[in-house]
Amino acid sequence: MDYNRIEEKWQKKWEETGLYKFDERSKKKKFYVLEMFSYPSGAKLHVGHWYNYGLTDSYARFKRMQGYNVFHPMGFDAFGLPAENYAIKTGIHPMDSTIANIETMEHQLKRMGATFDWNTEVKTCMPDYYRWTQWCFLQLYKHGLAYRKEMPVNWCPSCNTTLANEQVLSDGTCERCGTPVTRKHLTQWCFRITKYAEELLSGLDTLDWPEKTKLMQKNWIGKSVGGEVFFKTESGREFSVFTTRPDTLFGVTYVVFSPEHAMVDEITTPEQKAEIEAYKEYAAKASEIERQSSTREKTGAFTGSYAINPINGRKVPIYISDYVLATYGTGIVMGVPAHDERDFEFATKYGLPIEPVIGYKDGEAHPLPSHEYGYMINSGEFNGLSSEEGKKAVLAALKEKGLGGEKVTYRLRDWIISRQRYWGCPIPMVHCPHCGVVPIPEDQLPLKLPYDVDFTPDGTSPLLKCEEFMNTTCPVCGAPARRDPDTMDTFMCSSWYFLRYCDSHNDKAAWDREKVDALCPVDTYVGGAEHACMHLIYARFFVKAFRDMGYLDFDEPFLRLVHQGTILGPDGYKMSKSRGNVISPDTYIQKYGSDVFRMYLQFGFAYIEGGRWNDDGIKSVARFLERVERLAERAKGLRGANAKEDAAGGELDYVRANTIKAVGNDLDRFQFNTAIARMMEYVNALYKYVDGGAVNGRHLEAAVKDLLLILAPFAPHFTEELWEQAGYPYSIFNQEWPQYDEASLTRQEVEYGVQVNGKIRARITLPAGLSAEEVEKAAMEQQAVQNAMAGKSVRKVIVVRNIVNIVVG
C-alpha cells in the first residue's frame, strides 16, 4: 500500500466531510479527551509530540467508536519565553515567529491524521483569547483572589524575571534555564491559591490520577496540623509562633525570628542594632540554594529582647536566624533544642540551654536531641501525658486563656504571576496617583500587547520602555495614570484553555456556562508528569475559584489524568539538540507512513514508562500491517467460499472474542503495546484458519471486519482504506466498536497445569466443565505426577482456575 498517497487521500476526505467536527447537538454521551496543548516551536514535531498526540488520538478514536460524542480539541500555548529569547537573538518579532510556527505545527498535526476539531482551536497569544485571560484576572481581582504585594521573590537573572515557587527547582535553579535563582524585593501580583489549599488537598481523593502525582501535589500543599502559641515580648508586644509540637512547649529556651520579619527592627535594642543589621545583610546576600541547604551552618544574632513563654511565664531571649523561613507559618519559631535537631544545633552554637521535656514512660529523658514522641516530663501539670495527649492538652490550656489554640498551616504559597517580560498577556490594571490600583473596565478589554517594543533584557519590564503603552488615563478619575508594566505568567493562559475550547468563538464572554458545564470536566487528560505541581495545580485552583464565583458548576478540571512516559534518545539521555541525539519522526514517516510510525510508538514502549529510542521493531509493525492487508485481500477473494459449516465455536471464534475484549480493555488503560500484541495473535489465528482449508467465506469476512474495526484507532488511514476496498460504507470511524460473543470466551477444552508441591509437573487438556474431583483424578494419573509423588502421601489437593496443586509430604 502506498501509505503517503492514502494518508493524503483520507486526510482530505476527513476534512471535506467534517468527520471530526464536534457536534454539540448529538444525543450521545459526551467524552472530553484532551492532551496538554503545545508550545509553538519552530522545529518540526518531535517524537514526544507524536507520543503524546498520536497515541492519545487512538484512544479518542476508540472512545468515538464506543459510541461517545468525543470532544478532542487542540490549540497552542503561544506566549512565553522561548519566542522572546529567539527574538532577542535573531530580531524576529515573537508574534511573527509564533504565528509562523503555529502554521507549521498545524500543518504537521493535520498530517498526523488525528481527530482534532480545528474549529475550536485556541491560540493564547491572540487578543481574542487573551482578552479573556485578562477578564479572568479581573474576576479574581474582584473576588479578592488577586492582590499586589511587595515581597521577596524568586528572580532568575538569566530569564530576567520573577518565578513562582513552583518554577524553582529543588536545587534552587530556574525550571526553564537552569540558572541559580536569586531573591529580589518586588511588588508583584499574586493569586490567593492558598485560600483553596484544603480543597486542593481533599479533592485529590476524588481524582483518577497517578498516585505519584497526587502525592506530589499533596506534599506540595504540605498540610501541617499543630497549634499557635501567643508569646509576648517583655515590653508587651504580642506575636505568635506556629508549632507542630505543642507538647514540647515547656522546653522552649529561646525564640527565633526570620531576618526579614517586619517586627525585627522594633524589638531590636539599640545595643544590638549594629549586629542585627549586619546579620540581616549577611542573610540577604545568601543565595536561595545556600539558604535552603539543610547542611548550612546555623547562624544568627541576638536582638537584645526577651519573650515570655505563656505556658510557664519563662523569659527567653529572642534571636534572628536565616534558618527560619519568612514565608512559612508566622516567620517565627519557638526554639526547643532538646527536641528539634535544628534548634539543637543553633542552641549549641550560641550556648543556649537545652532542656528535655519529652521522655520515656518512666520519666527518663530521651537521649538528646530527639524529635521522637514520648511522654511529657519537666512540664508541670502536664507531666506523664503522651505526646499525642499532651499536644491537645497544652493547646486546650492555651486556648482557655486566650494564649493560643489549634492551627493548621500549609506549605503552599500564593502564586506570584507578574513577569518582567514582554511576550505575555498584559495585566489589565492601571496605577493612578489619586485612585491607586484600578482595574480596566471589562468592556475595554483586550488591553493589547503593543507590537513595537524594545524587549532587550535589562532587568526591568520591557513594556516600561513603551511610553504609548504605559501612559493612560485613570478609568475612575480620568487623571493621567500608568499601566502595569508586567505581563502574566504563561501558566495563567493555560489555566483555563480547556474551558475556552468549549466555546472558543464566543466574543461576548470567556465562555458560556451552559456549554462549559455540558462538556467539562475533561474526562481524560494526557500530558507530561513535569506539570504535577504547576499547571495541574493552577488549573484546579482556577476551576474552584470560578465555580465559587458562579461561572461554572463542577469541582475539578481533569477527572482522569494519564502521564505518557518520555522517549529518550538512543543513548538513553533526554533528546536535545545539544546532545545531538534527537530522532526525527519525519524520516520514518517518509519511509513507513504515519500509521506505522504511530503504531510503532504504541507497540515498542510501555506508554506510561517510555524509554530509550530504538527502531529495531518498526519493521515488525510494517510487516504486521502488510499481513493484515494480504489477509483482507484473501478474505475478499474467499467471500463466496465454502458454504459448508465450519467449526463454529472453534479456536478462531475464541480468539476473535477474546481479542475484541482485550483490545478494548487495554485501550482504556493506555496499554497500546499489549493491545497490538493481542491483534497480532488474532491475525496469526486468522492465517491459521485461512490456511487450514475448510474456510467459510462469510465467517471469515465477519472476522476480518472485526479486525479492521479494532485496528482502526491504531492505524486510521490504513484501515479506512481497507474498509473502503472491502466495499463498506464510509467511514470506518462512524462504525461501532465490535461486540463480542460472551459464549465464545468459554473454551470447550481447558488446559490445566498440574503442580506437585507448587512445582509444575505436567499439563493436561480436559473437556470444560469437569468437577474438581474429576480434574484431580485425571491429574493424578499423569506419569510425571506419579514420579514426583513417588513414596509420598497426598496431604491436600487444590484445584483453582486451571491449576491443580497436589501437596504431598
Next chain:
RNA sequence: GCGCAUGUGGUGGAACGGCAUACACAGCGGACUUAAAAUCCGCCGGGGAAACCUUACGGGUUCAAAUCCCGUCAUGCGCACCA
C-alpha cells in the same frame, strides 16, 4: 537527609497471588528462488546425561510469590532548615 517509584531473556517488553519470559525484534536452521529481497515453516533464558537453576540480592507469609511483607543494593523521580 526524607518520601515515592522501578529492577523480568541478547533487546523492546507480557503476566486478576495460579503453567514466568505472551507479542515482537535480533539470532540460528530450513522451504521457495539461478541468486537476493519479500514470504512461509521450525528453534531460540541458563546449565546439563539427568536432577535442576532462573524475575537485582537476602529473608519471610502462602498449597502457590515477578506479584504480598521485612531488610540490602542499584537506578529514576519528587521534596529538602516547612518548626
